[in-house]
Amino acid sequence: MRIHGMDAIFNPRSVAVIGASSDPKRIGGRPVDFLKRHGFDGPILPINPKSPEVQGLTAYPSISEAPTTPDLAVIALPAPLAVQAVEQCAAQGVRGAVIFSSGFSEVDADGAALQARMVDIAREGGMRLVGPNCLGIANVRHNLYATFTPGVEKHLPKPGGVSIVSQSGAFGSYCMTLVRMRGLGVNIWATTGNSCDVDFADAVAYCAQDDDTRVIMGYLEGATDRDRLVEALELARARGKPVVMMKVGRSAVGAEAAQSHTASLAGADAVYDAAFRQYGVYRAQSVDEMFDVTYACAESASMMQGDRLGLVTVSGGVGVLMADEAEKLKLDVPALPDHAQKKLKEVLPFAGVRNPVDVTAQLVNQIDLLETNMDVLFGDGEIDGAIIFMSTVGLVADLNEAIRRGLERIREKYPDRPMLFCSLTEPEGRAAYEKSGFIVFEEPTRAVRAMAALRYFARSFARAGEKDPIPELSNLSPLPDGIVNEIEAKALLAEAGIGIVRETLATTPEAAAQAAQEMGFPVVLKIASPDILHKSDIGGVALDLRSAEDVRSAGARILELASEKMPGARIDGLVVAEQAAPGLEAILGVTQDPAFGPVVMFGLGGVFVEALEDVSFRVAPFGPVEARRMIDEIRSRKLLDAFRGAPERDIDALAGALARLSAFAAHHGAALETIDVNPLIVGASGQGAVAADGVIIPANRGGH
Amino acid sequence: MRIHGMDAIFNPRSVAVIGASSDPKRIGGRPVDFLKRHGFDGPILPINPKSPEVQGLTAYPSISEAPTTPDLAVIALPAPLAVQAVEQCAAQGVRGAVIFSSGFSEVDADGAALQARMVDIAREGGMRLVGPNCLGIANVRHNLYATFTPGVEKHLPKPGGVSIVSQSGAFGSYCMTLVRMRGLGVNIWATTGNSCDVDFADAVAYCAQDDDTRVIMGYLEGATDRDRLVEALELARARGKPVVMMKVGRSAVGAEAAQSHTASLAGADAVYDAAFRQYGVYRAQSVDEMFDVTYACAESASMMQGDRLGLVTVSGGVGVLMADEAEKLKLDVPALPDHAQKKLKEVLPFAGVRNPVDVTAQLVNQIDLLETNMDVLFGDGEIDGAIIFMSTVGLVADLNEAIRRGLERIREKYPDRPMLFCSLTEPEGRAAYEKSGFIVFEEPTRAVRAMAALRYFARSFARAGEKDPIPELSNLSPLPDGIVNEIEAKALLAEAGIGIVRETLATTPEAAAQAAQEMGFPVVLKIASPDILHKSDIGGVALDLRSAEDVRSAGARILELASEKMPGARIDGLVVAEQAAPGLEAILGVTQDPAFGPVVMFGLGGVFVEALEDVSFRVAPFGPVEARRMIDEIRSRKLLDAFRGAPERDIDALAGALARLSAFAAHHGAALETIDVNPLIVGASGQGAVAADGVIIPANRGGH
Structure with missing residues (x-):
């Protein structure tokens, strides 16, 4: 794991801004403005060779002339100067840098070479780098905004459990604003740009090991180091931190041409899809879904520990709509056990009690019964999670008060059963629920999808300790160079312990007949020649041979046809193969x-x-x-x-x-x-x- | 079409409330309160035998004692009294009634009989009925709220183009509140309950013929009269009114047991799905989707007239996300023609110009260029519709002003090309766009889905005049009673003009051989017996017979096997059938x-x-x-x-x-x-x- 040294970047005691500008709207001015105005709790050292003061702070002509060595340098200089700055930082013992500058590997080969040189310098000096060509990073809890995104100019997210890692600055900024506007709190925010050193995997691993992160929201454009990515995702899984990923490019599937039949189907996007499932990442298909799942994971006291979903609704139709969605997402909406139904019918005679439980608008007149209802659902009904659809009831302030009190008691009694509240709300009403720790959705199918994500992660986390040993293979032959013929290929597969049909090479029809006799009938006979690829086309295959005599005559015929139709071909003889039982x-x-x-x-x-x-x-x-x-x-x-x-x-x-x-x-x-x-x-x-x-x-x- | 007489319900000049209550919270009090307070422009006649005054209005002991005959009666009485009230209304010449009362067909057979009697009375008297067991109806433009839904107690939707038809009162109320909260205007609102007379189809047809309706939002639980539903949907299509439907119950597919193999797959839900496509209805899978599509249809100046979608974005990643979604929904995101790309590159040198057009955050510094960009996209690019994703730019008031001005000019120049604006916004910013007639989405994939719906309806409307004659069949034999054997079945299909393999019945092997000779080889021979269902199992089928001799011997063998293995079976002879070419x-x-x-x-x-x-x-x-x-x-x-x-x-x-x-x-x-x-x-x-x-x-x- 390469997370060593990353504290200098995400939790520095002091920050220098190299290329600091007096104009708080410029790229070199924004981080100074943000650090100062948003209250970074440590020395801020503007570096500017032309001015002794920047935005009211004492500035220094170079990093070597600063009074202390900062943990982190933010570099806002043109590319070649940025490399020099990294060199100076390394010399001074600065331990991390965030490099905004463009003009590196995203431009051309020269830029890539410049970038590689910069990485070499940093590695030698024990420095970690974020960027270049990035929008920077933030640590909300520590008021660290080492970024020039306009997204934090006026409004800041509150501190919270969502960490955001994005290869794209634009998408990362968009996510942070979205998360802030929808009232969630942020922990780490990282845009990795060209990812010359700290890449997506490193940033995810850093967030995964950080206790303040509850959920990681990721935007990935392309993985570069498979092993490190897998390691980061497995760390997140082992630490119980859900990773919710946006990876675009589904429609580019199959763009790469490839010879082999298999390869033509192995579009990289389908592989991402599979890899995410394999390593327990939730792949979101839309921004709403990315947010919804992040929200549920960040705020729910528990993942969903079993498949049994309870649906409570004041509208029968929406109950069915949610059940439809649940089935699509492979959640179970089981009929409640008879004794639970009976109990419910006693307290809610007007209700449909099977599940979905349709409490009808009548419940509004006896709102306290919701608590009893939920108690039966979780207790007698042994439901693993519940969605409560209240239609427009969430708009009525005094009802909400009573609902909240009831649900709070239920939550206390069943702390490991996620509950999602779903209703139209006004912002204040919603805020009151959220302040009490409840998760509120407006849209019923989105609530079901979020619940399914809580189930997804429960399953995924359970797999962290799963016993599923990878087969140990020993004494494998090395792959030969060049084309591998069918017999060699199957021999290699057999070394790996994969069953193959037994087969042997015979040089004459007589030898083939003898081999068949040893093998047992029926057998298949095929011409063996490196020059004949389409054996059937020349009559070079005979199936279902049931006696030595059949093998002899078929073998003779095959050799005859081969020399007749492919006169120049090298003939190795005849492959005698066991005929596999039908399957x-x-x-x-x-x-x-x-x-x-x-x-x-x-x-x-x-x-x-x-x-x-x-x-x-x-x-x-x-x-x-x-x-x-x-x-x-x-x-x-x-x-x-x-x-x-x-x-x-x-x-x-x-x-x-x-x-x-x-x-x-x-x-x-x-x-x-x-x-x-x-x-x-x-x-x-x-x-x-x-x-x-x-x-x-x-x-x-x-x-x- | 059964829309005659429905004006009395949806556009009455006067309304009586039978069972009017002085308590504005009671079922009989709410409609009086709503009609009065929300300003219904016509006489409101409370009917109450016990009180001369209701909520400040003069009340009358019975409908016959009212000073005028109202067009519409709202009936809030227990079921048996409601029937009497309908009878009195009919006698007085009242033309329509909305019946809230429960206790009819939803309860039991007695209730159903009571309901049937009520319908008979109404039909005889020339009255139309809505309900019973419904939440009522509204006509927002005329301040007509003949309902007891609490949804219109405090807040009213503004008048607009969305008509809502729902079999469920709960769902209908929810929709009206949702539509109101999201700022759309409503025209007709109808909940049909037990649908004893005016049913879902009638209400849709009424809305379809109403000029004030732009789009119909429907919630259907189950269609009862196929022909009328189809007629209503075809009227809506012919009049260019999109129908956006929620029909729940997908997960109940296959619940009905059926004998036939086909029937077991023909789950009613898959049939609804197909029927909706066939008649041009958009079926929404979620409440968000139902709303989004309704919103786009209600506010867009035009449907999308071709498949070419243009995507403009300040975030490359979201551009790809939208392209992914577009492909999924079968919209085309074509590369712009070279000359268009060249032109774009001239004005926006920093942009990706292929499509998605990635204008990057740089555009923000030259926001006026958005107009030029859109002009090239629609003009040189010949794009049929565009989505403009602006990430967080919609939060910046002064930028919005400039964007709106530019887009207004584009809209004027290309009035038939739908444009959707997509950005995070504050409520005021969003309202400013919407006031200028722009459609605003927060979520990029939802914008794509809404655009795909505009394309769906353009295609559907184009089909209204499509030439696709149903084959005319004549001289069809009547279906026989009882089991139809294979030869008879194929003969019936042949009468319908469906190709069948030629076949004939022969009584002896010799006759079979002769028939085969006339037919031409190869042929298939099958035992013909009403008692032998699984012919192959007893060796009763011979394939690929290529000569008269083969037919003779196979025929003899088949007859032999039949008498040997099924000694009691009645044998009609041998079916000689043409062997179909492989296909x-x-x-x-x-x-x-x-x-x-x-x-x-x-x-x-x-x-x-x-x-x-x-x-x-x-x-x-x-x-x-x-x-x-x-x-x-x-x-x-x-x-x-x-x-x-x-x-x-x-x-x-x-x-x-x-x-x-x-x-x-x-x-x-x-x-x-x-x-x-x-x-x-x-x-x-x-x-x-x-x-x-x-x-x-x-x-x-x-x-x-």
Whole structure:
């Protein structure tokens, strides 16, 4: 973890502003203005060679002439001067810098070289850098605004539990303003710009280890260091800090051209999607959703510990609407147990008591009954979380008072059951609820979505300690250079413990017949030649051979056709392969993702993969439990169960093969370009799964 | 159309309140209070046998003793008294009544009978009724509040173009408050309750013909009269009034058990979904979406006339987020033409000019350039609609002023291109934009969704005049009673003009051989017996017979096996059928939907239908153009194109078969229970489509 030294940036005792301007509207003036006006509690040292005073503060011509060495330097200078400033800071023992300057790697190769030099200088001097080409950082609790965003000129967020990490300054600023306007408190705010040193992963890790962070809101443009990102996300998960991420670019899926069939489907966006699920990140699809989930996570006393959602409503229609949304998001809206229904009916004779519980507008006349209702729901009903939809009741001040008192007692009694209150409100009414620690939504489906996120994180956190060992592979052969033929490919897969159909090379039809006899019938016979790629096209494949005589005559015929139709081809002989028992065909693949490295793909049958792009992904390596989750994600999942007279499939074997393939891919890392296991024939439960064909393309494809 | 007489309800000159109470908080007191206090411009006649004065107004003991006959009576009496009141009203020539009372069909059979009697009385007297068991109605422009909803006690919506029709009073009240709080104006508000006379369809039709309605917001629980609903929706479409509908209950799909395979998939909710698309209704999935679409439709000068969406943004990330959402909603975000990009680059050298156009925060320094930018986008870029995302700029009052002036000029120049402004705003800032007629969203993906709705309605309105004749079928045989055998079923389908594989019944193997010779080889031979349902199981089917000799021997064998394995079965002989050329297998079905009557289903191949439930629906009847849209809705649509070496399929023939099946189903109406055409074999383009098997189950299944 590279969070060492980052305290100098996010929690400095003193700050210098290099390139400080007397004009509080200029880039070099804003941080001085903000630090001073918003009350940063430590020395502020403007550095300006031309002026002894900046915005009422004593200024110094250079960092070496400042009276103390600051922890943090904010650098607002043109690119080449910024590099010099970093050099001087390093020499003085400054431990961190935030660099606003543009003109680095975002511009051209020269800029990138300049940036690399600056990083070298900083590393040598033990300094951490944020930026360049960024909007800066803030630590709200410490009134540290090392930024030039106009977003904090007039209004500041209150201190709170939301930390915001954004690669984009514009998006980061937008988020901070949004969070402030909607009344949430902020802890750390970081925009990482070119991310020359402190990158998205580092900033997330820093926030994850910080006790004042309750939830991390992230905006990611592209991951650069997979291992570090994964480490940061796993730290956040281990520390129980939800990460809510916005990652745009879904519609760019499939832009990269790739040779292999698998690769053409492994659009990077689908991989991000999968990786986020794998590491427990919640990916928001809209700004509303990003905010809503952040809000619920920041304010809820607990995540949702089970699937049972209780819905209480004054409008039957909205109850059904919420139930619809809950089903979509895989939350359960169970009928309450009979004794709970009976109890509810006693106190609320007018109510629908099944769940959704429709208390109808009648409740308004006996508002105290809401407390009883909730008590039955959580107690007898054993509901894990509840949404209370009150339509327009939230607009009525005196009713709200009574509702709040009741809900407070319920919360005290059931502190681990999240409750979301949903109603139209006026700002004051809403504020009163929020002041009492309640979470208020205006829109019922958004409340359901937020609750589903609380469930998502409960599941994700539970997985932090999950036993799901990655298969240990030993004695793997190195990947050969150049094209790997089918027999070699399957041999390599077999080394990884993936089942393959047994096969052997025979040089003559007679040898093939003998090999078949040893193997047992039926067998498949194929021409073996590095020069014949499309074997079936020349009649080079014979299926379902059931006797030695059949093998002999088919072998002779195959060799004859080969020499007739491909007269120049080198012929190695005949492949004799066991004919796999019929099963369901799956496709397993590996590709190299630019962000996440080797990634495993899974799908069923050619047509599902090709016509419906019904596939799922995982970042390698992973264990069989994760593989099962991967299997469960495809839409055609049903085909693996007993279906239309076919038996249930051996999902254990399939999950095992996926996990082993992932370990194999991780082992070879960048040496591998793609793997296609197509098909993997998945037998009935207990019958295993075998690869009937495999293609491995190493990164080093040799001269061919 | 049954809108006659509804003016008496929604635009009465005078109103009586029967059961008027002096207490303005009681059900009988509220309408008096509202009418009086909110300024209804006409006589208000409280009817109360016990008091000569109600809330300061002269009251009358009965409607017959009132000085004038009111157009509308509001009835707030217990159920039996309400019926008497209707009777008295009818006798006096009152033309409409709104009945709050509960205790009718929502309670039990006695209540239903009471309600039916009330309707008879009203019909005889030429009266229209709203309710009973409803929350009433309003006409905001005329200060008519014939309701007891607390929602209009303190605050009234302003007059405007949104009409709200809701079967549920609770939901209707919620909507009116929501619409008011978000600053939209309301025209008609109607809750229909038990809908004994004026139902959802009538109220929608009334709003559709009313010039003051710009958009109709609907909440539907269940349609009762399909024809009237369709007529109302088609009137709205013909008059260019968008209908935005909330219909909950998605998660109840498939609750009804049904015998037929098709029926088990034809969950009523999927049918509603299809019907809404078919008749141009926008179905909202959330309250936010319902409001957003209503808002955009009510305030936009124009729908979106083409697919080309322009995105202008100060944050590149949000630009991509909006593009992602646009792709999901099938809007096009095209790269601007080169000359437009060049022009933009000249005025905005710092901008990304492809589309999304990223004007960056720099624009803020030259805010006037936004106008030039938009001019190039609409002019040279030929964009059909634009979303302008300004992040936090909307919070800055003086910038807003300049932005508004520029956008006003653009709007004048391009009045038919919708523009949505998207930014964080303070209430005053937002109000200033809205006062100038601009549509403001806070959330970028919601703006995209609203724009997609404007596109949806433009397409839907264009279809109002579309030429898509329903196939005319003539000389159809009546459906037989009882089970229809396969040959009869296919003969009926053939009468409807649906291609079937040719087939004939032969009594002996020799006759079969002769029939095959006349038909041409290859043929299929099947045992013909009303007692043998699973023909293959007893070896009763032979495929791919290529000579008379083959037919003879296969025929003999089939008859032998039949008498051996099913000794008691009645044997009609052998079916000789043309063997259809290989093609893609489709499934066509018809079911009876409780709300929409005969409904046609379409899907591809058994596994897609069964494992993925990848089917689409349409209400019968429809033409081939609508059938093509139905075909385009399935996820596996790709399989109909040239795919994996297979040719493009004959989609014209498939669409024709669907349209003909729909006409056939509509012709037989309720006499039909289900049809399964499985498979319909769809040949290559120009090769047609033929039904290889068909099952027709009439509603009257005879004694079997």
